[in-house]
Structures are given as C-alpha cells and as structure tokens.
Amino acid sequence: MPLTSAxxxxxxxxxxxxxxxxxxHGPTVLVSASHAGVANVMAAAWAGVLDFMPPKLTVVxxxxxxxxALIEASGQFALQLPTRAMATLTTGVGTDSAHTVPDKLHKxxxxxxxxxxxxxxxxxxxxxxxxxxxxxxxxxxxxxxxxIGEVTAAWADDRVFSQGRWHFEQADNALRTIHHVAGGSYLxxxxxxxx
Amino acid sequence: MPLTSAxxxxxxxxxxxxxxxxxxHGPTVLVSASHAGVANVMAAAWAGVLDFMPPKLTVVxxxxxxxxALIEASGQFALQLPTRAMATLTTGVGTDSAHTVPDKLHKxxxxxxxxxxxxxxxxxxxxxxxxxxxxxxxxxxxxxxxxIGEVTAAWADDRVFSQGRWHFEQADNALRTIHHVAGGSYLxxxxxxxx
Numbered sequence: 001m002p003l004t005s006a007x008x009x010x011x012x013x014x015x016x017x018x019x020x021x022x023x024x025h026g027p028t029v030l031v032s033a034s035h036a037g038v039a040n041v042m043a044a045a046w047a048g049v050l051d052f053m054p055p056k057l058t059v060v061x062x063x064x065x066x067x068x069a070l071i072e073a074s075g076q077f078a079l080q081l082p083t084r085a086m087a088t089l090t091t092g093v094g095t096d097s098a099h100t101v102p103d104k105l106h107k108x109x110x111x112x113x114x115x116x117x118x119x120x121x122x123x124x125x126x127x128x129x130x131x132x133x134x135x136x137x138x139x140x141x142x143x144x145x146x147x148i149g150e151v152t153a154a155w156a157d158d159r160v161f162s163q164g165r166w167h168f169e170q171a172d173n174a175l176r177t178i179h180h181v182a183g184g185s186y187l188x189x190x191x192x193x194x195x
Numbered sequence: 196m197p198l199t200s201a202x203x204x205x206x207x208x209x210x211x212x213x214x215x216x217x218x219x220h221g222p223t224v225l226v227s228a229s230h231a232g233v234a235n236v237m238a239a240a241w242a243g244v245l246d247f248m249p250p251k252l253t254v255v256x257x258x259x260x261x262x263x264a265l266i267e268a269s270g271q272f273a274l275q276l277p278t279r280a281m282a283t284l285t286t287g288v289g290t291d292s293a294h295t296v297p298d299k300l301h302k303x304x305x306x307x308x309x310x311x312x313x314x315x316x317x318x319x320x321x322x323x324x325x326x327x328x329x330x331x332x333x334x335x336x337x338x339x340x341x342x343i344g345e346v347t348a349a350w351a352d353d354r355v356f357s358q359g360r361w362h363f364e365q366a367d368n369a370l371r372t373i374h375h376v377a378g379g380s381y382l383x384x385x386x387x388x389x390x
Contacts, residue, residue: 024240025374025382026221045219048243050255050339058253058341060245087390140335144245146253148339166376179220179374179384181361187220189374190385195282 003039003114008124010157018164019055019154022081022128023048025166025189027177028090031059032112032121033070033077039121041110042067043094045180047079055151057132062145066098071134072141077149078120081128084188085174089125091184115153127157127175168192198234198309203319205352213359214250214349217276217323218243220361220384222372223285226254227307227316228265228272234316236305237262238289240375242274250346252327257340261293266329267336272344273315276323279383280369284320286379310348322352322370363387 014022023029026048032041046060057079061068071077082090092108101107111124115131122129132149140146156162159171168176169192178186209217218224221243227236241255252274256263266272277285287303296302306319310326317324327344335341351357354366363371364387373381 021377025376026223026240026243028221045221046244048221048253049241050341056339058243084388087388089390091390144251144343146245164377165380166382168382176385178388178390181220181387182216182359184390185360186388186390187361187363188385188388190371190383192376193279193282193373193381193383195284195286195373195379195381 003112003121005116006113007115008113010159011155012158014154014156014161016055016151016154017053019130019151020049020052021164022130022154022156022161023057023079025177026179027081027189028180028186029059029079030082030090030093030123030126031061031067031077031079032123033067033074034119034121035070035073038070039112040067040070040098041093041105041121041123043090050148056135057130057149057151059147059149060145061147064097071147075134076120077132077134078122079130079132080123080126081177082126083174084176084178086125087178087186090178127160127177129155198307198316200311201308202310203308205354206350207353209349209351209356211250211346211349212248214325214346215244215247216359217325217349217351217356218252218274220372221374222276222384223375223381224254224274225277225285225288225318225321226256226262226272226274227318228262228269229314229316230265230268233265234307235262235265235293236288236300236316236318238285245343251330252325252344252346254342254344255340256342259292266342270329271315272327272329273317274325274327275318275321276372277321278369279371279373281320282373282381285373322355322372324350
C-alpha cells in the first residue's frame with residue numbers, strides 16, 4: 001500500500017509537553033509501523049502514558065502480531081487515536097493479522113500517510129497521532145509483551161484537540177475517541193466534567 | 196482511619212478471566228494500599244491492562260507518593276474505578292499527598308472497607324475493584340516508576356458490570372467511570388457502540 005504525503009485536513013502539531021494529554025483518558029489506539037517497505041496497522045486497547053516529558057508511552061504487543069516484528073526491526077512506531085466513525089475499521093485491523101490476511105489494510109479501508117522526515121505510516125481519519133522511538137527493554141518485551149516508546153512528535157485534529165485539551169463537545173460526535181470493552185464493543189468518550 | 200468489613204451493596208465477584216474487562220476501557224483509577232496500620236489512597240490516570248490470565252495490570256506511581264511506599268513495603272495494592280459522582284474525591288486524593296495532608300482521606304470523604312482475608316483497603320462508592328500482588332521489577336520501578344501487579348481477586352458493582360461487560364446505559368449516569376484529561380477535567384464513559 002503506497003503512502004501519501006498529503007496530510008489530513010485539521011492535522012496540527014501538539015507540543016511535546018502536552019502530548020501525554022492525547023492518551024491520558026485511556027483510548028484504544030491503532031499501532032502502525034513499517035520495515036523494508038512493508039507497513040502494517042493493528043489495534044491495541046492496552047496502551048497508556050508512562051511519562052510527561054520527554055513523553056513516553058507503553059503498549060502491549062502480542063508475539064503473534066506482524067506489527068510487533070516491524071517495530072522490533074525498525075525501532076519506530078506510531079500510536080494514533082481512531083474515532084467513533086472508525087470503530088469497525090479498528091475491530092477489523094485488531095482481528096485480522098497480516099500473517100493470514102496479507103491485504104488487511106485494504107480490506108478494512110485503512111489509508112496511510114507519512115510526515116516529512118519519517119517513514120512511519122500514519123492512519124488517516126484519526127484525531128491524534130504520536131510518533132515514537134522504541135526504547136529497547138528486552139526483558140519487558142520478552143516477558144510481558146510490554147513495549148516502551150519515547151514520543152518524538154505528536155499531532156491532533158484541531159477540531160477536537162487544541163491548547164492541550166480535548167474539546168469533543170464542540171465537534172461532530174463521529175470524531176470522539178473510543179475505548180474497547182470486549183468483542184468489538186466500545187465505550188465512546190462522553191461528557192466532559194470538572195471534578 | 197478504621198476499615199470496616201461491611202461490604203458495599205451491589206459488590207459482586209468478577210471471575211479472574213474477566214477481570215481485565217474492568218480496565219480495558221482505560222479509566223482513571225484510585226490506588227490503595229496499607230502497611231503497618233497506615234492506609235492511603237491516590238489517583239492514577241496511568242494504569243492499564245498487561246495480561247489476560249493470570250490478569251496483570253500496570254500502574255505508574257511517582258516516587259513522591261506516599262502510597263507507593265506502602266505498596267513497596269507490603270507487596271500488595273488495589274486499583275479501583277471511581278465514578279462520575281466521585282470526580283471531586285478523585286481529584287482531591289490525586290492532588291493532596293499524605294506527606295503534607297495527613298488527614299487527606301478524611302478531608303476528601305474517602306470511606307474504606309476490606310474483604311475477609313485481605314488487609315488491603317478498598318474504597319467505597321467505586322464500581323470495580325482489583326486486588327493485586329506486586330510483581331517486583333526493580334528496574335521498571337526505579338527507572339520508569341512503573342509497577343506491575345497480578346490480580347488475585349476482583350469485584351464489580353453489578354448495577355453496571357455483569358457477565359463480563361459494562362452496562363452503563365442501564366444505570367444511573369452517576370455510576371459511569373471517568374477518564375482524566377488534565378487539571379481535574381474528566382471525560383465520562385459515554386455511549387456503547389459495536390464496531
């Protein structure tokens with residue numbers, strides 16, 4: 001699948017010291033990587049924040065996944081936040097493996113792009129993107145399938161994230177992030193409250 | 196603060212192989228522990244699932260927190276899921292430290308209980324509770340403030356969680372879980388969708 005260099009509309013940089021805010025609310029993510037001309041995308045509910053600055057993230061990647069091998073080979077990956085409108089796509093790329101469904105990205109309508117200076121594939125339609133450098137921790141990777149990345153750049157859709165905050169209430173509900181419960185069922189990010 | 200052995204209404208066991216489902220959607224949690232007669236509770240947005248069975252969780256605990264020291268000393272802790280109704284309590288116990296506010300639990304209206312056979316304090320009013328045994332990983336704890344726990348027992352409020360699934364739409368909105376964004380602002384778990 002060819003990468004395009006056409007950036008999504010509303011794709012705006014997020015300052016690194018605010019990048020953790022994209023993930024603070026625990027959304028399900030799409031994990032993307034490429035190596036030697038092969039790109040892949042999987043879904044992961046088990047991803048989260050590890051540190052503020054420099055921002056670090058964790059993500060759990062099963063040994064059976066094709067994307068994990070691309071990350072181990074390239075030392076780079078991206079986490080990105082799919083929307084309510086992308087729930088079926090998310091379940092699709094989280095269920096099919098490229099090992100058995102080589103055209104899984106095409107099958108599930110995944111469109112990729114990349115930013116200047118990076119070969120890591122990013123997924124169109126998401127509302128947050130975090131480009132990461134793998135911090136190699138062989139014990140964690142082998143024993144727990146746990147991967148740590150340092151965020152080197154981040155972007156968000158400025159219709160729903162600006163000035164370091166989500167503003168879902170001001171935009172189309174289709175742009176809200178999703179949180180996997182089980183079996184393709186998701187809780188959509190809901191009301192904003194102050195506590 | 197004395198523990199009571201009176202269990203909350205609607206407090207029902209969750210099978211260990213379904214315990215990860217309590218955390219799969221990335222809620223903000225309260226972290227509780229006790230040692231040598233001292234109990235404490237803090238808030239953590241950076242907690243998540245590490246494995247299905249036996250279920251394992253991760254949580255990031257800053258070195259400055261009093262609760263971390265109790266976990267390191269006792270080797271046990273609990274993660275539990277506060278509700279929309281508990282957002283102010285959650286911000287309170289996440290902001291004040293027992294180091295400087297010794298009566299923080301009383302100040303923020305935290306009521307504790309425990310289950311037979313365990314001395315780990317649990318927080319009344321939550322909708323999910325996961326009792327954990329610390330899996331000692333000194334490198335992760337020291338370098339990343341990252342703690343791993345194996346879930347040894349779990350419970351949920353059966354008004355909102357049953358048969359391994361959340362059912363928020365059938366209950367009072369005040370019982371929905373919350374996801375911290377920043378500065379005491381939370382996204383409440385919203386609609387359930389199938390993707």
